[in-house]
Amino acid sequence: MTDGPLLSVRNLEKHYPITEGILSRQVGAARAVDGISFDIARGETLGLVGESGCGKSTAASSIVRLEEPTGGQVLFDDGREEGPRDVTRFDEAELKAFRRDAQMIFQDPSSSLDPRMTVGSSVAESLAVHGMADRERRRTIVENLLEDVGLSASDYDRYPHEFSGGQKQRIGLARALVLNPELIIADEPVSALDVSVRAEILSLVDRLQERYGLSMLFISHDMSVVRDVCDRVAVMYLGKIVEIGETEEVFSDPQHPYTEALLSAIPTPDPRQRRKGIDLTGKVPSPVDPPSGCRFHTRCHRVIQSDEYDLEQANWRSLLNLRDEVVAGAVDVEAVRESVGGEGTDAAGGVETASDDAVEREIRDDFGLPERLSDEAAERRLGDAFDRLLDGNETAAAEALASAFVTPCEESTPEFTDHGGGHRSACFLTARDDRALERPANAER
Numbered sequence: 062m063t064d065g066p067l068l069s070v071r072n073l074e075k076h077y078p079i080t081e082g083i084l085s086r087q088v089g090a091a092r093a094v095d096g097i098s099f100d101i102a103r104g105e106t107l108g109l110v111g112e113s114g115c116g117k118s119t120a121a122s123s124i125v126r127l128e129e130p131t132g133g134q135v136l137f138d139d140g141r142e143e144g145p146r147d148v149t150r151f152d153e154a155e156l157k158a159f160r161r162d163a164q165m166i167f168q169d170p171s172s173s174l175d176p177r178m179t180v181g182s183s184v185a186e187s188l189a190v191h192g193m194a195d196r197e198r199r200r201t202i203v204e205n206l207l208e209d210v211g212l213s214a215s216d217y218d219r220y221p222h223e224f225s226g227g228q229k230q231r232i233g234l235a236r237a238l239v240l241n242p243e244l245i246i247a248d249e250p251v252s253a254l255d256v257s258v259r260a261e262i263l264s265l266v267d268r269l270q271e272r273y274g275l276s277m278l279f280i281s282h283d284m285s286v287v288r289d290v291c292d293r294v295a296v297m298y299l300g301k302i303v304e305i306g307e308t309e310e311v312f313s314d315p316q317h318p319y320t321e322a323l324l325s326a327i328p329t330p331d332p333r334q335r336r337k338g339i340d341l342t343g344k345v346p347s348p349v350d351p352p353s354g355c356r357f358h359t360r361c362h363r364v365i366q367s368d369e370y371d372l373e374q375a376n377w378r379s380l381l382n383l384r385d386e387v388v389a390g391a392v393d394v395e396a397v398r399e400s401v402g403g404e405g406t407d408a409a410g411g412v413e414t415a416s417d418d419a420v421e422r423e424i425r426d427d428f429g430l431p432e433r434l435s436d437e438a439a440e441r442r443l444g445d446a447f448d449r450l451l452d453g454n455e456t457a458a459a460e461a462l463a464s465a466f467v468t469p470c471e472e473s474t475p476e477f478t479d480h481g482g483g484h485r486s487a488c489f490l491t492a493r494d495d496r497a498l499e500r501p502a503n504a505e506r
């Protein structure tokens with residue numbers, strides 16, 4: 062056995078083709094996982110965390126080749142003399158052996174339990190598949206394992222429907238452990254469970270991991286769950302890892318604004334401890350057409366300002382939101398005019414038409430923009446774009462906004478910056494001055 066990591070994922074990619082027409086011509090690709098790299102040491106738990114749709118499950122299934130990766134390497138070191146081998150190049154027999162060493166646990170344990178089989182037979186099944194012919198021996202191993210996961214040996218002969226969600230996840234754990242694997246990939250193992258049983262299952266996972274000396278990739282959208290069980294954490298956004306480091310470090314000194322926003326969403330019972338002030342608004346963009354540059358720039362509260370202006374950060378964010386909506390053709394001036402003007406009547410008794418000023422005020426208000434920006438140059442260019450928009454020339458307005466308001470974050474892709482101790486993040490802010498992000502004034506911790 063070498064001292065190196067058990068698993069090294071290198072530039073892993075999974076791109077799903079997007080096809081069109083009866084000939085299924087490929088017209089694009091969903092870049093669900095777009096070049097992620099991380100290591101998992103022996104006995105270590107790495108958390109992979111991010112919002113729904115960022116590619117966590119695709120990463121997991123690509124690592125064990127339930128789906129074929131499009132690119133990259135998955136190096137697994139099972140202690141052979143020749144060192145780590147690339148799972149993506151395994152033939153069928155090698156893959157079968159690898160799947161004994163690397164087991165998955167899923168969010169819904171019922172999906173992998175046959176309702177017509179006793180849970181004991183379900184757990185014992187893979188022992189038989191992998192060549193253990195002695196039925197009594199299989200039974201003894203499984204009975205012991207059921208006790209290890211907090212069930213009893215007599216549960217062997219019961220059926221899945223007789224168990225609660227938490228108990229089923231215990232059975233899922235027993236199934237994953239029965240072949241004595243080295244690596245467990247747990248995909249949201251507690252998200253479907255009642256809050257009351259989550260802590261029990263998490264502490265069981267922790268205990269089993271230590272007892273069996275397991276390495277684990279623990280996938281979750283929930284930062285608070287990750288904090289409880291993971292030694293290190295990798296934060297994923299739209300197919301890419303944006304920050305990775307020791308859990309303690311990442312939680313106490315987050316370096317990427319996305320991590321910061323995820324942390325601010327953790328509910329805490331103590332209002333004095335509550336972090337607030339960071340709105341993670343909007344959905345994760347589509348991986349078919351991800352934003353250019355830093356993929357988080359369309360939602361980032363710290364998105365970098367153009368050197369030309371000196372605006373309040375919130376106003377800069379709002380300006381970019383307005384720009385993106387106008388460019389997408391999603392600002393319907395006439396609808397706003399109607400909604401603003403519909404409240405009064407004109408001299409002839411007809412519905413009053415809202416003035417351009419009123420419409421502009423309304424749109425500014427919708428986007429959280431003040432009636433006048435503090436920066437004169439920015440205000441002039443915004444006013445210019447509004448003139449065109451209110452004249453009904455959306456294309457010219459979009460062009461004016463797109464050329465006036467550009468963030469460096471969309472122009473190139475940030476590389477990783479090393480913060481020491483294996484803590485790295487990919488953000489221009491930290492790349493610029495290599496120091497921790499200052500907290501926003503209104504973000505309490």
Ligand SMILES: Nc1ncnc2c1ncn2[C@@H]1O[C@H](COP(=O)(O)OP(=O)(O)OP(=O)(O)O)[C@@H](O)[C@H]1O
Nearest residue numbers: 077091093112113114115116117118119120282348
């Ligand atoms: N077969 C597929 N074809 C095209 N796109 C897909 C396919 N499977 C997943 N995707 C897309 O890939 C992206 C990543 O999905 P994935 O399920 O891996 O995310 P996730 O972070 O695990 O989210 P969740 O927790 O909701 O499962 C999503 O945008 C999803 O729509």
